[in-house]
Amino acid sequence: DARPSILPSLLQCDFGNLQGEVERLAAAGTQVLHLDVMDGHFVPNLSFGMPIVEGLRRHTDMPLDVHLMISDPVAYAKPMVDAGADLLTFHVEAMRGKDAAETKGRIENAVGQIRDLGVGVGLAINPSTPMNELGGHVALVDLVLVMSVEAGFGGQQFNPVSLTRIQEIRAAFPNVMIEIDGGIKASNIGAARQAGCDLFVVGSAITDRSDYGEAIVELNEAMLA
Ligand code: DX5
Ligand code: ZN
Numbered sequence: 001d002a003r004p005s006i007l008p009s010l011l012q013c014d015f016g017n018l019q020g021e022v023e024r025l026a027a028a029g030t031q032v033l034h035l036d037v038m039d040g041h042f043v044p045n046l047s048f049g050m051p052i053v054e055g056l057r058r059h060t061d062m063p064l065d066v067h068l069m070i071s072d073p074v075a076y077a078k079p080m081v082d083a084g085a086d087l088l089t090f091h092v093e094a095m096r097g098k099d100a101a102e103t104k105g106r107i108e109n110a111v112g113q114i115r116d117l118g119v120g121v122g123l124a125i126n127p128s129t130p131m132n133e134l135g136g137h138v139a140l141v142d143l144v145l146v147m148s149v150e151a152g153f154g155g156q157q158f159n160p161v162s163l164t165r166i167q168e169i170r171a172a173f174p175n176v177m178i179e180i181d182g183g184i185k186a187s188n189i190g191a192a193r194q195a196g197c198d199l200f201v202v203g204s205a206i207t208d209r210s211d212y213g214e215a216i217v218e219l220n221e222a223m224l225a
Contacts, residue, residue, distance in 0.1 A: 004193060006219050007034040007065055008212075009181070009203035010056075011047060011154040018052070019059050021207075028213040032063045034181070034201045036154075037080075039070035042094055043152035049076075050083040057084025067124065067181065067201075069151045070094065074110050081117040088114050089122030089145050089179075092133045104136070111140045122179065126150050127159040131168065138173050143199070148192075149182030154203040158183030163195045170196030186222035193223045 008030050013021040025033070033056065038047040053064060066085040070076060073090035080088060095106040107123070114121045122143035125134045128150060138144055146169070148162035159182070166178055180192045181201035189200055202219060209215040 004198050004200070004223060005031055006189075006206075006216055006223070007032045007179070007199055007201045008206050008216075009034040009036055009067075009154065009201050010207070011036040011203050013207045015048075018055065022056060022060050022062075024212050025206075026060060026062065028206075028216045030062065030216070032065050032199075033060070034065045034067060035085075036067050036203075037070060037076075038152065042071040042091065043069045045152050050079050053080060053083040053085060063087065065089070065122075065179075065199075067122075067145065067151075068094075074113050077110075077114050078117060081119050085119060087120035087122060087143065088117075089124050089143060090114075091124045091126070091151065092137070093126055093129055096133075103133075107137050108140065111137075122177075124151070124181075125165075127161050131165060134169075138169060138176055141176070143177040143179055144169055144173075145179045145181055146197075147182050148180050148184065148188075151182075156183055158185070158188050160188075160191075163191055166192065166195035166197050184219075186218050189219055189223045190225050 008025050038045045040046040063086040065087050068090045097103040111121050120142040123141045124145035126147045146162045146165050148158050149156035178197045179199035180197045184202045185205040206215045
């Protein structure tokens with residue numbers, strides 16, 4: 001589906017009632033769930049791993065877009081696919097080698113291993129990382145995740161450098177899927193759409209609200225306005 005869409009992040013939902021949260025999001029029209037996996041090493045925060053992905057998989061048919069904020073995405077790729085992930089996105093910052101050639105080899109290896117598992121592959125970049133670390137790898141992947149906050153925590157403030165980056169990627173790669181993640185709300189989602197973004201991850205602007213349906217309607221209106 002090529003339509004722009006809003007992907008709720010569960011990071012700040014009620015983990016004591018995950019099934020209920022997924023049901024509320026599905027009732028609000030959600031078509032894809034964004035799952036934020038953090039290892040306390042690549043980022044200074046821990047979230048959840050395979051058991052939660054597997055539990056969610058049993059409660060919904062929605063595609064699971066898994067954002068790996070972990071140091072060793074290759075080691076967890078198969079366990080995540082076995083748990084039910086449909087697309088795995090890893091960070092360029094997790095792939096840094098001793099030189100550009102080693103980094104390139106690591107990225108290509110990770111992309112190849114994920115592809116061999118039969119799922120989509122995404123590559124993410126933090127706002128503080130120079131764009132040349134992404135360049136050269138976009139053509140290998142299905143999706144580029146342009147972070148609009150430093151990965152690690154929900155509820156941070158949107159960094160507008162992401163908009164310029166999306167424009168740049170869109171101009172060079174008309175067909176790659178571009179996803180934005182971090183601090184997205186009704187006040188900036190329209191600008192992200194205009195920059196050329198396809199997929200909008202939204203955490204707190206949905207799960208901090210009492211009515212998820214109303215939040216998603218407002219975001220969709222702001223995106224298309
Ligand atoms: C940040 C995560 C996000 C984020 C979204 O590391 O990747 O998916 O928590 O939450 P908000 O929309 O609250 O920034
Ligand atoms: Zn995310």
